[in-house]
Amino acid sequence: MVMRRRPGCRTVPFAAILYTSLAMRVFVILPAAGIGTRMSAGSSAGGTSTPKQFLSIAGVPVLVHCLRAFLTVQRVEAIYVAVRNTEIERVQAQVAEFGLGAKVSVVEGGDIRQQSVTNALVSLVATTGCGDDDVILVHDAARPLIDPATIDRTIDAIAEHGAAIVGLPAVDTIKQVERTAHGAIVTATIPRERIVQAQTPQGARCGLLQRAFAEAVADEFTGTDEASLLERAGFVVAVVPGSPRNFKITQPGDIELAEFYLAGVK
Numbered sequence: 346m347v348m349r350r351r352p353g354c355r356t357v358p359f360a361a362i363l364y365t366s367l368a369m370r371v372f373v374i375l376p377a378a379g380i381g382t383r384m385s386a387g388s389s390a391g392g393t394s395t396p397k398q399f400l401s402i403a404g405v406p407v408l409v410h411c412l413r414a415f416l417t418v419q420r421v422e423a424i425y426v427a428v429r430n431t432e433i434e435r436v437q438a439q440v441a442e443f444g445l446g447a448k449v450s451v452v453e454g455g456d457i458r459q460q461s462v463t464n465a466l467v468s469l470v471a472t473t474g475c476g477d478d479d480v481i482l483v484h485d486a487a488r489p490l491i492d493p494a495t496i497d498r499t500i501d502a503i504a505e506h507g508a509a510i511v512g513l514p515a516v517d518t519i520k521q522v523e524r525t526a527h528g529a530i531v532t533a534t535i536p537r538e539r540i541v542q543a544q545t546p547q548g549a550r551c552g553l554l555q556r557a558f559a560e561a562v563a564d565e566f567t568g569t570d571e572a573s574l575l576e577r578a579g580f581v582v583a584v585v586p587g588s589p590r591n592f593k594i595t596q597p598g599d600i601e602l603a604e605f606y607l608a609g610v611k
């Protein structure tokens with residue numbers, strides 16, 4: 346039996362994964378309950394108070410771009426979108442308007458991203474009866490240009506390793522710094538080949554993800570992504586190559602950037 350091991354990491358028996366992968370089900374969580382403070386911080390300079398996941402790119406809301414990409418992947422059985430309570434009806438109406446159908450459920454998110462994912466995870470497990478070996482992907486609703494091929498590769502990596510993220514290799518030289526009153530001073534140079542910028546989707550086998558979230562709750566740990574919870578739980582997290590296109594809409598100007606990327610495809 347092949348075991349994939351890194352010091353201090355829990356391992357998943359490779360043969361067991363191969364054995365179960367035929368029956369593997371795939372689910373998706375889209376956290377979309379943020380209010381986009383960095384986007385609206387520039388409101389006098391063209392920002393907006395509409396949360397960024399509901400803004401339009403080429404006439405289609407950011408969230409709908411994400412839903413379409415995941416629905417293109419045949420293996421995806423169901424998608425859970427976490428939104429603010431006040432947005433539930435709007436999102437349900439959008440799902441109907443764009444004909445996104447029966448695979449999409451809208452649930453209530455929370456005040457922080459991790460809570461939004463937790464709420465969706467609880468709902469997903471309760472309604473699908475998701476088994477330990479099934480796969481759950483989590484994708485920021487603010488990354489509209491994710492492509493189905495990368496989603497597929499992430500699912501395959503989770504099936505093989507137990508957990509995986511999409512990561513963008515660093516192109517710049519990366520410096521470690523110490524913050525000072527006037528900015529920062531460099532304390533070290535981190536070899537570029539040891540760095541990737543974490544994107545989404547990120548995910549794991551349902552059993553591993555549930556354990557990682559349960560341990561985070563027990564330890565009152567909050568992370569900004571799923572990988573940080575999986576890492577601290579000791580699970581191996583594989584990296585699938587990402588792309589600059591899969592950037593997260595974050596600040597004013599990013600909608601135009603996404604439209605630029607999209608126009609380049611035509």
Ligand code: CTP
Nearest residue numbers: 376377378379380381382383456457461486487
């Ligand atoms: N998110 C969420 N619930 C929250 C906060 C964030 O579901 N309470 C979602 C966002 O909607 C987004 C993803 O998590 O799809 C990534 O978060 P981020 O880019 O930080 O979005 P916001 O929190 O909305 O933006 P900001 O941090 O600028 O306020």
Ligand code: MG
Nearest residue numbers: 379381382458
């Ligand atoms: Mg945020």
